[in-house]
Amino acid sequence: MNHPAQIRIPATYIRGGTSKGVFFRLQDLPAACQQPGAARDALFLRVIGSPDPYSAHIDGMGGATSSTSKCVILSQSSVPGHDVDYLYGQVSIDKPFVDWSGNCGNLSTAAGAFAIHAGLVAPERVPQDGVCTVRIWQANIRKTIIAHVPVSQGQVQETGDFELDGVTFPAAEIVLEFLEPSDDGDDGAMFPTGNLVDALEVPGIGTLPATLISAGIPTVFVNAADIGYTGTELREHINSDAAALQRFEAIRVAGALRMGLIKTAEEAATRQHTPKIAFVAPPQDYTASSGKAIAAGDVDLLVRALSMGKLHHAMMGTCAVAIGTAAAIPGTLVNQAAGGGAREAVRFGHPSGTLRVGAEAVQENGQWKVTKAIMSRSARILMEGWVRVPGDTF
Template structure:
């Protein structure tokens, strides 16, 4: 006889332009509290993957990279931190969860969830004002500081902060990504030691590229080198199978060049990172919502791919990479924005505009002066969509 369904406490949340299912670690079944096949199988079943139809109809996923996500939170034992945050990017049509990177958008929902779930000490919660939540991002070993608005001792979710790519306004949640470009898995901020490199991609071509570890490993290219203008929306890329294959080849060879994988064949098991993005100088265009974006209102245009498709707006971690690269003279992002030193950029993406800041300075290094970024800053919003339990067959993991 088939095993009956079990129910697990969970919260379905929007953070930035993404959605995901949030869990407290202590609420997961015991054999899914540690990393491994049981945890992955459980979370894939929650989301509805793998789904050969690509719809995730039998799960909580929304059949896009922005809505096929899971988050596990626990009270932090790390000094100076409130909560440990683990993010999983769930593949849609294959049995795979990528734990190699962060989700910057869902980072905005971590603080609000942690407060509501009792993971932040009650003595630290103001009745009114702002609660500062220090988050340990366990995937990449970084600190994120969320400034969560409070009212009547509860998280304030409603407000008038508008975020392009999200239909309705909500309360603003400012985020600080501390030391986003510290040396980590992929090495230094610029793994090759240069701000621009030639990237040879067999069968595709040779491109100028900025390879950067900041927020999330990212490969930046010039739109013009790819035959694009930088004003493209999702249908122009996602409806072109040849273009998607070309971008995947660029991503795989870029990952090798960045030291993230040893062979291009490994790219299939690391779908979440690195990201690929292309940049262009400001131009007028019409966003996916029908909103007119004027060249005068942006410093540059950026389009980025996530999980093999052009993102409908901009990944939060890629925005950190954009802000960091824009602050460092000579990168392709900086040059597209007009060059020079800058502390913030406003860029156009498929859904509209986004502003991101970064604090960069030159310091003495073993090989001479090098750039160091102390923090990247941006604002997002977050909201609980549903809370209660998710149900899955008891023998699915």
Template sequence: MSHAPQIRIPATYMRGGTSKGVFFRLQDLPLAARQPGAVRDALLLRAIGSPDPYGKQIDGMGGATSSTSKTVIVSRSERPGHDVDYLFGQVAIDRPFVDWSGNCGNLSAAVGPFAIASGLVDPARIPLNGVATIRIWQANIGKTIVAHVPITNGAVQETGDFELDGVTFPAAEIQLEFLDPAADEDGDGGAMFPTGNVQDELEVPGIGTFRATLINAGIPTIFLDAAALGYTGAELQEAINGDAQALARFETIRAHGALRMGLIDRLEAAATRQHTPKIAFVAPAAAYTSSSGKHIEAGDIDLLVRALSMGKLHHAMMGTAAVAIGTAAAIPGTLVNQAAGGGPRQSVRFGHPSGTLRVGAEAHQQEGHWTVTKAIMSRSARVLMDGRIHIPG
């Protein structure tokens, strides 16, 4: 009996923000996987170790959480004014499914460094020392991200003293600008507020009716009031993820929110769109102890936010959800803005399970409609492994 040898593909395993993923150059993928479709999905699933009924991804590079079951494909961009195209695939853990419906804000921080180190950026664009400004086309959502990557002696600087809650060790700071992060009234992605309201009543049969802010900024997100759900907003992962009934309730609410936002045309379709929309709940600032044991004072933050990703409470905060938080906080009347104390603001610092995070957004109202020119936040990134990934043929 003959056995096919393993396929060996150049790849880099990177941390970006509070996530990890396997990065590929498009040109290094097998020819059949350079195009969207079943072959590409099958390759990425096998690389990560999915689907795994044990939920551990032992036979792949995945880490058995939504934050570590991720893949990225980067290529030189032919789009004017951009250096690279970046495509993100969120790999399901226990099902044969890759979700291409949204971006990963955390791994966005690693795209610039990966592109520079992989020879995808014109060397003339990289200073000997200083900061390289890399313009990234986020292909999933059709938006521009500008990454400011520190450079030392002509190479990406990865070490530094920037601390990011949710990441154990300090590293070099990378500032990200998410340009025009919200869909506009005439854009293909629909309005920033799909219902036309900064706050809605979301009716969920069998569960209840909830005040909700449904926003499309960074990533489509459903914001709810923590108290209405019976929470304080200071919960850590075990309080939610160990409660099967709570997770099922969140998923039902998420499905109805997705339908209300026009992201799906029937409730059942939410199961095939796990990555988007996100669902989160907010509360006014209060003291709590983070998952690392760090005490967060109420005066250190503007509000509390907890968000779910791929059906589980996130250990920190998704980068794209942070963009949604910053955008919603800047717009009076949203649940996020109200939890932060109301009124106009250009930045917000929120508490999440691992600590705190600051995000800024520039919001303007024109002819009754809100627009956001950009959202800004800092992350860090680091290469964990560089070489070749082996995938059974």
């Protein structure tokens, strides 16, 4: 019996922040996959190795976690004033599904670096030495991200001494600016319900105080104490508890309904990437997953967040934007956990350590908006060449 040979597609495997993904230039994709649709989704699923009932991604490039089951497409920008368009696909591990509903903040770092590596930034825009400012159009959420990428001898400088909790080795620092990251929605409201804190009714759990915010990525924040946690939990404390994961999904679905992201609870199954669910607590001592001691005085608050149904090993970049934004607005649960009051930056504790994010929030005509969120990450190419998939994949 004859079987189609494998085809090979130019690709680059990159770590960005605390995530990894397979990066493609749009023009390098097979013709059928250069447009959104079933062929593109099928390609990304096969590249990553999903759906995988073993949750191991043995036959693909994925790492069987939400942080490592990602694909990215970059192209020269179609939007004036931008260098590249960046499109992100979150690939489900165990289902035949690619979620295009949000951004990956961590891979936004790699998008800036890859844009230069791939020749998608005009040569005159890249200094011989210094910092290249890459203006990125995030096509999933239609927002501008500015990446300040260090350059040495005309090439991206990847090595350095910048340390990022959740990443084993140091690298060069890349500063990201997320401009006006609050969700446009129907009315442009950062808080879709109009409230800084809602009474969120969750079937099977009860009514919980919750901050529902769209900034960076739609996020549902609840208090750790209200759901029986301290905020110091690590991945194994949550991800090994099937009942706990079901409760978190119930909270996420209730939040998605309240925010108007879905119309029925059943729709949540096709929107796994958003919204995120996170729980917050005031500062206290804990030991990070690396064994590093985090003192209460090192942070303003503690945050744990789930991505694709599992507790994240560190913090999603887009969720960090939501944390920084909510922390800057007096009255939100995040702000309260950080001690209240106005602030322009916050350092929070997550399972792998700490992270600082700044946000500039203002109130106009009774509505809160954030003009900018800033954080530092790093990125490094791990492998480049071709990725191979069976010829009948799409």
